[in-house]
Amino acid sequence: MHPRRTSTIELTTVAADRLDRLSHRQRRVLELVALGQSDKAIAAQLHLSPESVAALCADVFGTLGLTASLHLDRRLLAILTLGQEQL
Numbered sequence: 001m002h003p004r005r006t007s008t009i010e011l012t013t014v015a016a017d018r019l020d021r022l023s024h025r026q027r028r029v030l031e032l033v034a035l036g037q038s039d040k041a042i043a044a045q046l047h048l049s050p051e052s053v054a055a056l057c058a059d060v061f062g063t064l065g066l067t068a069s070l071h072l073d074r075r076l077l078a079i080l081t082l083g084q085e086q087l
Helices: 008-017 024-034 039-046 050-064 074-085
Strands: none
Touching: 008 074, 024 039, 024 050, 024 074, 039 050, 050 074
């Protein structure tokens, strides 16, 4: 018997429960990712280097337990996670 695969909605629901673990800056980065902003655009808005934004994104998605893939980009994961918080 194969183990059951976790759905994207289940993963983002769990991630939404972890949003309170993010700092204010991490939360803002997640929101900007959800809006489709590039690392360069986020860096300009927050007065950070693109490398700092990339590191923040890695921390955010690691904290939330989310991994972008070929089929699920980080923007979609961010949107779904923030949307789950509203439910």
